[in-house]
Amino acid sequence: MTLPRLTAASTPPAALMHHRGPLETGIVHLGLGNFHRAHQAVYTAAALAAQDGPWGIAGVASRSARIADSLREQDFRYGTVQISPAGTTVEVPAVHTAALVAATQPDAVLDAIAAPGTRIVTLTVTEHGYTYSPVTHRLDLDHPGVRGDLAGAPPSTTIGQIARGLQRRVRAGGAPITVLSCDNLTANGEHTGRLVREFVAALPAAESAELSSYLDTAVRFPNCMVDRIVPATTDRYRQDVARALGVRDEIPVPAEPFTMWVLEDDFIAGRPAWEHGGAVFSDDVEAYELLKLRLLNGTHSLIAYLGALDERAIIPDAVAQPFVEQAARSVLVEDYLPSVRVPADVDLDGYVAQLFQRWSNTALGHGTHQVGSDGSVKLAQRIPEPARLHLDRGRMPHHLALTVAAYLQCIAPPAGFEPGRYAAAMSDPARPALADLAAAQPAPQPFVQAVLDTGLLGTDLAGHREFVDRVAEFRTILTTHGSSAAAAEAASAGLAVSA
Ligand SMILES: NC(=O)c1ccc[n+]([C@@H]2O[C@H](COP(=O)([O-])OP(=O)(O)OC[C@H]3O[C@@H](n4cnc5c(N)ncnc54)[C@H](O)[C@@H]3O)[C@@H](O)[C@H]2O)c1
Ligand SMILES: O=P(O)(O)OC[C@@H](O)[C@@H](O)[C@H](O)[C@H](O)CO
Incomplete structure (x- = not known):
């Protein structure tokens, strides 16, 4: 029997993590991989279940269109498959409002970061996606992508996308914004902020001055610790969703039951009430x-x-x-x-x-x-x-x-x-x-x-x-x-x- 595709219409209401809608986009997420969809998206759904807010997420994949295409085909729905020896449960966060692919839509990514409604840019682009030298810990100015982004090509690196997006944002009025790295990096927020500043410092003087002062006054880079084991998707997890929800989901995300998120509470333009999903805000x-x-x-x-x-x-x-x-x-x-x-x-x-x-x-x-x-x-x-x-x-x-x-x-x-x-x-x-x-x-x-x-x-x-x-x-x-x-x-x- 062919099952219906997972969409807004076919999602069993009991599997939905929240019932708000339609959502306004307040977050742009770079790195539309599995981890984001089983961690931050789930905390955001829990926050929305407890408290309304403009916290829809525009997800940005770096190169591959596979997840972005499927998300659009499925009305931005997918199942998180929580796996333990005791059993399997499936929930649908339903927090995404758009799915872009940076390699083919670079301008749309910059527009999304610049949009006044965007209050937070989040990242899970892997440790490798920060284009820095592991030796000096500084932005790799010899990286061809970084060089191209500095020269004004449509940005292809994450740091280039953030810096060029913030530049467009300054020119659109300069509303404050928070950039939150959710990658497994030591002092991930500080590290991201430092790399963006190094990119900005390498721009021509006038561009650099305009952006530096915006970074100083209106942009925050809090640190956070993220924890949840989220493996790659296989057909087994597609079958789990089919069994649990009676629908065909091409892009489910498996995850362990354990989850943890500890963040610095330094969000200059507001944030979802992620504490409702169990996030801890800490100075340490x-x-x-x-x-x-x-x-x-x-x-x-x-x-x-x-x-x-x-x-x-x-x-x-x-x-x-x-x-x-x-x-x-x-x-x-x-x-x-x-x-x-x-x-x-x-x-x-x-x-x-x-x-x-x-x-x-x-x-x-x-x-x-x-x-x-x-x-x-x-x-x-x-x-x-x-x-x-x-x-x-x-x-x-x-x-x-x-x-x-x-x-x-x-x-x-x-x-x-x-x-x-x-x-x-x-x-x-x-x-x-x-x-x-x-x-x-x-x-x-x-x-x-x-x-x-x-x-x-x-x-x-x-x-x-x-x-x-x-x-x-x-x-x-x-x-x-x-x-x-x-x-x-x-x-x-x-x-x-x-x-
Ligand atoms: N999976 C986990 O268990 C887990 C747990 C904690 C933290 N994390 C963090 O999340 C990251 C991603 O994990 P995942 O499970 O989502 O992996 P994934 O393979 O599902 O997704 C990786 C994402 O990173 C993007 N990416 C990869 N290389 C890039 C580059 N050079 N530039 C820009 N973007 C790039 C890809 O487009 C994709 O969206 C990890 O590297 C880690 O820092 C993962
Ligand atoms: O890619 P790494 O080494 O940062 O992490 C690989 C795994 O250790 C990682 O994905 C863990 O499962 C995760 O960090 C648990 O929160």
């Missing part, structure tokens, strides 16, 4: 951010690399291997935990236990290749500071070294080593350059030294000979004896130190 976002980025995302990366090397397709299957679980606990407790401040209201033991439960959610097929992608941008934010902290105290962070070695083994394996299909499926902008280095430097030590000399993990770690050697030793063990043996070596070295 940094502590939540570091806790999450290191304990969750940092550990997640190690699980993904060891799991992929062990031919595990999904995170729950990876963490179910005792050697992966042991390595995850060690990197979390021994290497990351001493580098973070635990916020007063977080019960640490409960938080850690919950992380392992979340990673073990077998009903949620989070791919090791998805979590392991873009390591060259992510690890630079997560590894160097904790590693330096330990090295400065005279302790080797064995599991951070293992994380780096396992990452390199997935992305730039030595000649003749087959890292497996899940490692091969990890996308990473540095893959070609790292592969060239692996070909040029076949021996582990010179290879690792050459990699760290590129600034892949910032500038300091390349000078820590012992750390470089440790990563190289793990590369040798990974190559000759596999991921389980490398994890065993890290575990025994960690024990020897603590004994």
Whole structure:
């Protein structure tokens, strides 16, 4: 039987998260991927259910028209499929009012940011989408897209879109606006604000002056910490929606039950009452951010690399291997935990236990290749500071070294080593350059030294000979004896130190 397509008319009222309408657009979201649709959109629906407001979201996809086209065909409806071993529930947020594609509609994107009704621009464009150098943390002025955006081409980068959109906004009256990054980046708001300012500073003087003063007085960039595991969509989730709602949804989003959002309450032009969805407004976002980025995302990366090397397709299957679980606990407790401040209201033991439960959610097929992608941008934010902290105290962070070695083994394996299909499926902008280095430097030590000399993990770690050697030793063990043996070596070295 052919089911009707999910649309406004076919949405079962009980699945709708709110019954307001028609919505006025107050938010432009850049990065119309899965995470936004299962996180911010769901909080916005909860806010609208509790309180009316002009908080419809115009979503902007970067290149692919697939989600934008389907959203329009489905009257901006899609299901969020909440998955746990206990069962599956489906809800329809229904908060989008438009769907644009930046690559083909650059002018419409700038108009949307400039529209006086727009009060917030939000972003989930991946760590890679910020066009900055992981070495200097500054806007990459050599990036062809950034150069084109500065020269006045229709903007193709996120930072170019924001800066050019704000420029159009100033010229349309300069109403205040908040830009909110929801990506997994340390101090994501500050970082975004700094990159936009660097873009503006590189413009001709008159344009730069006009925009700088607008940025100073009428634009805010609050930080926030986002947390919810949202894997990629597969047919299985389309079938879940079909079963639960009796409709055909081409673009459902799977998500775990857990969700968390901690934000600085600095919205110059107002905001939805996201607290009705459980969002927390705090002056101490940094502590939540570091806790999450290191304990969750940092550990997640190690699980993904060891799991992929062990031919595990999904995170729950990876963490179910005792050697992966042991390595995850060690990197979390021994290497990351001493580098973070635990916020007063977080019960640490409960938080850690919950992380392992979340990673073990077998009903949620989070791919090791998805979590392991873009390591060259992510690890630079997560590894160097904790590693330096330990090295400065005279302790080797064995599991951070293992994380780096396992990452390199997935992305730039030595000649003749087959890292497996899940490692091969990890996308990473540095893959070609790292592969060239692996070909040029076949021996582990010179290879690792050459990699760290590129600034892949910032500038300091390349000078820590012992750390470089440790990563190289793990590369040798990974190559000759596999991921389980490398994890065993890290575990025994960690024990020897603590004994
Ligand atoms: N998925 C999760 O579990 C999760 C959880 C917390 C935070 N996040 C954050 O959200 C981000 C996106 O995750 P997702 O699940 O939506 O991924 P996704 O693959 O579904 O979507 C990625 C989005 O980023 C955009 N994008 C990718 N590269 C870009 C570039 N170079 N410039 C501009 N836009 C670009 C794409 O157009 C797409 O809209 C993550 O990188 C992370 O920072 C994700
Ligand atoms: O892309 P990353 O490394 O920032 O994150 C990969 C996963 O760790 C991430 O998607 C988590 O599932 C998410 O951050 C949970 O909130």
